[in-house]
Amino acid sequence: MVLxxxxxxxxxxxxxxxxxxxxxxxxxxxxxxxxxxxxxxxxENQIFNQIFMLFSHxxxxxxxxxxxxxxxxxxxxxALIQMALKGDFETCELLSPVITxxxxxxxxxxxxxxxxxxxxxxxGWYQHLGEMVEVFRLKSMYPLDKDISDLFEEDAEKFFAFxxxxxxxxxxxxxxxEGKILQQLLNSLWSDIQSFAxxxxxxxxEATIYLLSCLSESIxxxxxxxxxxxxxxxxxxxxxxxxxxxxxxxxxxxxxxxxKNTLFLEKIVKxxxxxxxxxxLKSVASQAFLSISKNSRCASILSHSITQLISLCAPILSNNxxxxxxxxxxxxxxxxxxxxxTLPSDTQVxxxxxxxxxxxxxxxxxxxxxxLQQQxLQQQxQQTELPLLLSSINLLTKFCKIYDEEQVxxxxxxxxxxxxxxxxxxxxIINNIIPIYGELLSLNRLESSIIEAISIFYKKxxxxxxxxxxxxxxxxQLTLAFLKHTPLSLVLSTLSISIxxxxxxxxxxxxxxxxxxxxxxxxxxxSEQPNQNNNSSKKNKKIxxxxxxxDHDNNKNNNNNSNNNQIQFEDNELNxxxxxxxxxxxxxxxxxxxxxxxxxxxxxxxxxxxxISHLFSIILVNITKIHDKVTARACFSFMALIITKSKEMKxxxxxxxxxxxxxxxxxxxxxxxxxxxxxxxxxxxPRSVVQFISEVIASLVSSYPEVFRISALKCLSVDGFPSSNxxxxxxxxxxxxxxxxxxxxxxxxIVTDFSLVSLGIAxxx
Numbered sequence: 001m002v003l004x005x006x007x008x009x010x011x012x013x014x015x016x017x018x019x020x021x022x023x024x025x026x027x028x029x030x031x032x033x034x035x036x037x038x039x040x041x042x043x044e045n046q047i048f049n050q051i052f053m054l055f056s057h058x059x060x061x062x063x064x065x066x067x068x069x070x071x072x073x074x075x076x077x078x079a080l081i082q083m084a085l086k087g088d089f090e091t092c093e094l095l096s097p098v099i100t101x102x103x104x105x106x107x108x109x110x111x112x113x114x115x116x117x118x119x120x121x122x123x124g125w126y127q128h129l130g131e132m133v134e135v136f137r138l139k140s141m142y143p144l145d146k147d148i149s150d151l152f153e154e155d156a157e158k159f160f161a162f163x164x165x166x167x168x169x170x171x172x173x174x175x176x177x178e179g180k181i182l183q184q185l186l187n188s189l190w191s192d193i194q195s196f197a198x199x200x201x202x203x204x205x206e207a208t209i210y211l212l213s214c215l216s217e218s219i220x221x222x223x224x225x226x227x228x229x230x231x232x233x234x235x236x237x238x239x240x241x242x243x244x245x246x247x248x249x250x251x252x253x254x255x256x257x258x259x260k261n262t263l264f265l266e267k268i269v270k271x272x273x274x275x276x277x278x279x280x281l282k283s284v285a286s287q288a289f290l291s292i293s294k295n296s297r298c299a300s301i302l303s304h305s306i307t308q309l310i311s312l313c314a315p316i317l318s319n320n321x322x323x324x325x326x327x328x329x330x331x332x333x334x335x336x337x338x339x340x341x342t343l344p345s346d347t348q349v350x351x352x353x354x355x356x357x358x359x360x361x362x363x364x365x366x367x368x369x370x371x372l373q374q375q376x377l378q379q380q381x382q383q384t385e386l387p388l389l390l391s392s393i394n395l396l397t398k399f400c401k402i403y404d405e406e407q408v409x410x411x412x413x414x415x416x417x418x419x420x421x422x423x424x425x426x427x428x429i430i431n432n433i434i435p436i437y438g439e440l441l442s443l444n445r446l447e448s449s450i451i452e453a454i455s456i457f458y459k460k461x462x463x464x465x466x467x468x469x470x471x472x473x474x475x476x477q478l479t480l481a482f483l484k485h486t487p488l489s490l491v492l493s494t495l496s497i498s499i500x501x502x503x504x505x506x507x508x509x510x511x512x513x514x515x516x517x518x519x520x521x522x523x524x525x526x527s528e529q530p531n532q533n534n535n536s537s538k539k540n541k542k543i544x545x546x547x548x549x550x551d552h553d554n555n556k557n558n559n560n561n562s563n564n565n566q567i568q569f570e571d572n573e574l575n576x577x578x579x580x581x582x583x584x585x586x587x588x589x590x591x592x593x594x595x596x597x598x599x600x601x602x603x604x605x606x607x608x609x610x611x612i613s614h615l616f617s618i619i620l621v622n623i624t625k626i627h628d629k630v631t632a633r634a635c636f637s638f639m640a641l642i643i644t645k646s647k648e649m650k651x652x653x654x655x656x657x658x659x660x661x662x663x664x665x666x667x668x669x670x671x672x673x674x675x676x677x678x679x680x681x682x683x684x685x686p687r688s689v690v691q692f693i694s695e696v697i698a699s700l701v702s703s704y705p706e707v708f709r710i711s712a713l714k715c716l717s718v719d720g721f722p723s724s725n726x727x728x729x730x731x732x733x734x735x736x737x738x739x740x741x742x743x744x745x746x747x748x749x750i751v752t753d754f755s756l757v758s759l760g761i762a763x764x765x
Contacts (some may be wrong), residue, residue, distance in 0.1 A: 007296045010058050010448065012605055022065050023072055026058065034079045041086055049091055055080050056094040062333050063101040067641075070124050077128040080136060089139040089162045094131055096169045102129065102699025105173045115662050126180070129173045133181055136166040137188065137211055141203040142242055167214030174215050179657050182225060185212055194235045205236065206243040209250050217254035226257045235241055243738035245284045248275065252288030259297035268292075269302060269309075273499040276316045276332065286331035293335035300342040306352060310336060325388040334398050341402050350425035350606040357399060360392040361433060368439045375444050386447060393453040396433060400426065400460040430461050434470055434477075434606050441481045457496040462494070471498050474512045479514040483521050490520070490590035499598040505654055511606035515599060521610050522592050523618070526580040574669070577621045593634040600641055605654045612658065614643060614663040624684045632689035640699040645701035666707070674700065681751050682758035701747075709739055725760035 010029075033051050040048035052306070059066065059080070066073040075512040084092045102122055109120035115406065140163050142148055147158060174181045189208040192201065209653045219225060236247060251258065258265045264292050269292065275285035292298050302309065313336060315328050333356055340352045367389050378559040403426045437454050440446065475498050482491045492743050495514065582589055599607050619635050626632050649655040666673070676684075677700070693728070699707040715721060734754045739746045748762045 003710055004012040004243070006054055010054065010061070019065065022062065023069055026072060026076065029054075030075055030079055034083060037083050037436065038086065048087065049242045052080075052087060052094055053084050055083065056098055059098040060101055063098075063105060064120075067105070067120070067122065073125070074128075075645075077125065077131075079132045081128065084132075085138070086485040089159060091136055092139040093162055095135065096165050099129070099132060099169045099172050103176060106176050117638045122176075127175060127570065129177060130180065130184055133170050133173050133184065134188075134209075136170055137185070137207050138204075139209060140166045140207040142206060144203055148242070163210065167211060170211050171214055171218060175220055182212075182215065182219070182317070185215075186228060186232065189747060193232065193235055202237070202240045202243050206240070206246050207509075209243070209246040213246065213250040213253045216250075219254070220256055226254075229254075229710075232266075234267075240582070244275070244281060246290040248272070248281070248284050252291035253293040255295045258292060259295055260300065262301055264751075265292070265298055265301060266673075273312050273316075276313070282326075282328045286328040286335070290331045290335040290338075293338040296342060302339045303342045306336075306343065309339065310352065318359070322454045323388065323392075325391055327391075330391055330395055334402075335397060337399055338402055350428060350439045353399070353425060355427060357396065357429065360395055361436065363658075364392055364440070365436050366387060366434075368436065368443070369380050371443055372439075383484070386449075389451050390449060393457060397453070397457040397460055400430065400457065401463055403464050404460070417718075427465060430465065431470065431655055433457075433600050434473055438473065438477045439573075441477050441484075443563055444484075446481075446485050447487060451481050451488055452490045455488070455490045459494040459497050461496050468502055471502055472508075474498060475510055475514055480515055480737060483517055487521065487525055487585075487588055489591040492588065492595050496591070496595040496598045499595070499602055502603060504517075504602050505605055506603065507605045508603065511603060512608050513598070515596070515606070515611060516608040518592070518595075519614070522588070522727055523580065525585060525588065526582050526618075574617055574621050577618045580618055580622055580627065582618065582622050582635065583626050583628055583631040586628050586634075589631050590634040597638060597641060600645060604658055607658060609661060613661050616642075616662075616665055616673070617669070620669060620676055623676055623680050626689060627686050629689055629692070632685075632692040636692040636696050640695040643696070643703050643720065645698040666704070670704075670707055671711045673716070674708060675715045678715050679722045679753055682726070683755060684722065687755060687759070690752060690755045692747055692752075694746045696747045697738065697751060698746050699742075701741065705739065709735070712738075723758045723760070726754075729758055730754075 006029075010025075033054065037048050037051045040046075040051065053118070055076075059076070066076060080095075080098070084095055102125060104604060105120045106122050109122065110526055118511060132520050148159070170181070185208055187213070187561045189205060191202045192199075192208065196205065201434070233247065233250075236243070248268075248271075258268070269289065272285045272289050275281035278285075293302065313332055317332060318324060337353060338355060340349055340356075343352065367385060403423055437457070440450065441454065455478065458478065462471065462474065463672060478495055478498075480492050482495075495518075499511070502511075596607070596611075616639065623635075642662060645655075649659065677693060677696055679698065681690060685693070712735055716735060717728075719728075734750065738747060741750065753762070
């Protein structure tokens with residue numbers, strides 16, 4: 001009870017009013033509670049955790065106040081660290097937010113130009129930070145008196161979760177003290193190794209190595225650190241599985257520096273192979289091997305021994321010539337492929353890559369044959385090999401990714417790898433895979449996960465391939481997959497990528513056929529009732545067309561708008577689109593319009609006649625049914641782009657058929673379209689999507705100013721349109737503001753103000 005009151009009191013705002021009282025109160029806390037903490041620990045009373053939480057709470061809430069009194073803060077941190085040393089790892093976890101607060105002060109000190117330096121100078125606490133790192137190191141040790149496997153599963157999970165927090169906290173301290181913390185950990189490691197013959201304490205060595213590995217993301221150029229660390233690592237007494245795991249993880253994390261020490265690189269990779277055959281070590285060893293191989297300089301060094309490496313890995317990767325579905329195996333294979341990519345000869349790259357990939361390509365082909373036979377015999381399809389099939393397709397995708405010329409490395413920078421010169425052999429392998437994937441996609445029944453995996457492969461293959469000869473076949477296969485199987489947004493996304501990589505503004509029949517077929521399928525999807533598309537709903541996010549509470553309230557506020565100004569469509573051509581639900585699958589709708597946008601930007605001459613006008617009609621009729629941001633952004637951005645392009649491309653002969661179609665549609669439905677846009681902006685659609693309709697309004701004002709002004713004047717002159725809440729003067733102000741708007745930014749505020757006034761939410765805009 002007392003602790004609860006103290007917790008509330010010490011976290012309160014009272015010390016902001018009476019700052020001088022903080023010192024005397026904290027002095028009393030330091031006199032009383034640390035001794036109670038020790039007693040509680042001795043009696044195994046859980047109150048000790050609450051006491052430590054109180055101290056952590058004080059540091060979190062009053063870190064700047066502590067900084068103003070060096071003597072008091074030193075006593076406070078000494079007590080805090082002593083309690084952490086005596087407590088368990090769960091108690092020590094509460095040190096993490098304290099370090100975060102100190103790190104925030106340090107960042108303010110080093111970056112701010114306005115703050116007085118003395119207000120944030122934490123240099124007097126450097127020693128305490130070093131001591132906190134030592135606390136985390138000690139508490140990160142595996143149990144001394146029992147094996148980790150003997151712990152209850154829940155306790156083991158808590159311990160490993162704490163180690164993650166410890167690693168993050170030590171990294172925060174390193175970012176403040178840098179070399180001091182690194183040297184502190186190296187000294188601890190060296191001391192523990194020297195005393196190992198006496199202490200036999202591998203746990204302390206392992207904890208230090210683990211924390212060193214956590215610093216890798218901040219140590220990228222410290223070449224002096226490398227020989228020092230690896231010299232110590234060379235004297236490690238290998239005694240336990242956790243110690244070996246942490247050492248391998250360390251090597252993998254520092255792969256960016258290992259290439260500066262060739263001898264150690266060859267030694268550590270050589271040590272991986274026995275570990276590959278140990279079930280307890282295989283996963284960690286394979287991840288470290290992959291991390292090292294992703295470094296192009298390391299891979300180049302290792303490529304001199306590629307024949308030996310493949311030979312050593314062969315018995316690990318298969319069992320009696322059967323491919324094993326093991327994630328570690330795929331890590332090893334990917335690592336070997338990275339190494340092969342640095343070979344100087346195209347022939348070498350092709351031969352070695354084929355040697356590794358052929359069993360998986362053959363497996364995919366055999367999978368198709370077996371599935372085809374089962375479907376022809378109307379047998380129940382066996383899915384036992386589906387995971388291996390997906391792993392095989394993913395491996396081939398990763399193979400393509402290796403040769404991506406603008407690959408972002410694990411340190412976040414773009415690099416031009418040597419493997420960009422070896423791109424030709426990749427094309428040969430891709431050429432052999434495409435027909436096999438085509439056979440798979442032609443099956444009558446196919447899991448969506450397979451289609452998605454193939455789509456990702458094709459996306460990567462297209463991005464690295466400057467030769468466009470395969471794109472027509474890829475486009476044909478994916479179009480067929482979209483029409484034949486469960487429609488997937490990822491298929492449309494890959495088709496969009498393919499358009500960008502084709503010759504610009506050339507009429508291509510396969511693009512015309514693809515968009516025509518997919519557009520018909522999309523309209524069919526929009527026509528379906530929610531319960532008629534169960535298969536699609538499993539893979540594509542489906543939304544409810546009901547308003548959320550805010551939007552429902554908006555609808556109530558604008559009830560007169562809905563009843564009296566709802567636009568009626570008497571045109572038979574428009575009536576046929578009234579029951580479409582374009583928001584039912586937002587992801588599919590988004591990718592469909594993204595694909596058409598790519599057509600418009602890169603190959604408008606391949607857009608089939610009638611598609612654009614049909615889509616404009618569909619959106620016109622159903623605009624008030626669009627209630628989600630994904631669909632709204634896709635539809636309105638598409639319309640705005642078309643309207644803008646119709647002005648920009650007037651002089652382009654190739655655009656003439658499309659421009660005639662757009663202008664013909666606007667001449668028939670333009671006034672109704674503008675009225676529907678204004679009605680929607682004035683409350684006909686939820687406020688959450690009004691921002692996107694401003695893009696359409698901006699395009700109309702800039703591309704068809706007279707048409708928009710005349711139609712808008714006619715609509716807005718009607719009393720009660722778009723609602724009875726907005727006056728004639730306010731409507732005139734809105735229209736004048738739009739027509740005078742010249743900024744490159746969207747007239748979002750003008751449209752939003754119009755919407756709020758129309759809804760009755762604001763009255764003085």
